[in-house]
Amino acid sequence: MAQKNTIGRKIWQNESGGSVDGLTAWNGGEEFPSLGIGHFIWYPAEFNGPFEESWPSFVSFASRNGGNPPAIARERFSPWRTRAEFQGKFNSPEMSGLRNWLASNVTLQTDFIIARSRAALPKMLAAAPASERAKIQTNYQKVSTTTQGTYALIDYVNFKGEGISPTEKYNGQGWGLLQVLGGMGNVPAGDAAAREFAASAKRVLSRRVSNAPASRNEGKWLPGWHNRCDTYGRAM
Structure with a gap:
């Protein structure tokens, strides 16, 4: 457990300096937000990008493992269509609540990242x-x-x-x-x-x-x- 906690905190530090605000981010030059300690990608409905969209998979994992994600997290597509819209709603109750939920579930996010890593080797060997x-x-x-x-x-x-x-x-x-x-x-x-x-x-x-x-x-x-x-x- 100690090693897992260390890894989770390190990943959070890597992605957003370990800040709560950094748990909901939209980088300049990108077409999508990145959420959680692992900056899981979440595509808007009108964008079909080349990178793996990991947010829906994390939410499904969280739901299966008792995480009870808030309603906004369970939407199929990002509710923010543009970076400007995202920034304008950064301090909204919905996004603040999402950050608080993420900050309270660091272990769950770490478990998801570890599970993804363990599943990677057989996929890579097959490819x-x-x-x-x-x-x-x-x-x-x-x-x-x-x-x-x-x-x-x-x-x-x-x-x-x-x-x-x-x-x-x-x-x-x-x-x-x-x-x-x-x-x-x-x-x-x-x-x-x-x-x-x-x-x-x-x-x-x-x-x-x-x-x-x-x-x-x-x-x-x-x-x-x-x-x-x-x-x-x-x-x-």
């Missing part, structure tokens, strides 16, 4: 070329042997996904956990594997920015992304 599967599984096991490595695997799949969706690619190259594990060098298990995972994640995300459409201006996020990856190689 990877046969020649790469042994390497992917071996690197996953090497990284998972330390606390910081376990945190890294859990956080990264929540941060950038499994890397198996055909829509989550630029120039045919993905940026998820599959690509990070596949890009690791051959290092021993333990601390060395966690550090190499962090380095591989930074390389994968730098490649994503290089491949991204210029209109998305993703370079503005890269320093923060790299700082987050650096935490994967440090003892917790």
Whole structure:
């Protein structure tokens, strides 16, 4: 339980500095809000984006596990259609109540993120070329042997996904956990594997920015992304 709480608080810190206000966010340049400690994506009805929409899945998970989400959380699509509308209603009773519910259910959100991470490995192995599967599984096991490595695997799949969706690619190259594990060098298990995972994640995300459409201006996020990856190689 202590390790789970540490991981949950660390993910919250990564996404929004551990602030309650940061539990409901809409980043400039994005078409959707991001909610909770894991900044789960929630699409407006008229937007069909390329990234995995994780908010509805979290709400279903919360409902199954006694979380009793508020009514606004259970809507199929984001009730805010634009960032301006979102910001205008930031202090509304509905959004304040949503933040309070999220702040009171950090463990539930952490459980959802951990469950998603555990489900990622078989999906990645099924999607990877046969020649790469042994390497992917071996690197996953090497990284998972330390606390910081376990945190890294859990956080990264929540941060950038499994890397198996055909829509989550630029120039045919993905940026998820599959690509990070596949890009690791051959290092021993333990601390060395966690550090190499962090380095591989930074390389994968730098490649994503290089491949991204210029209109998305993703370079503005890269320093923060790299700082987050650096935490994967440090003892917790």
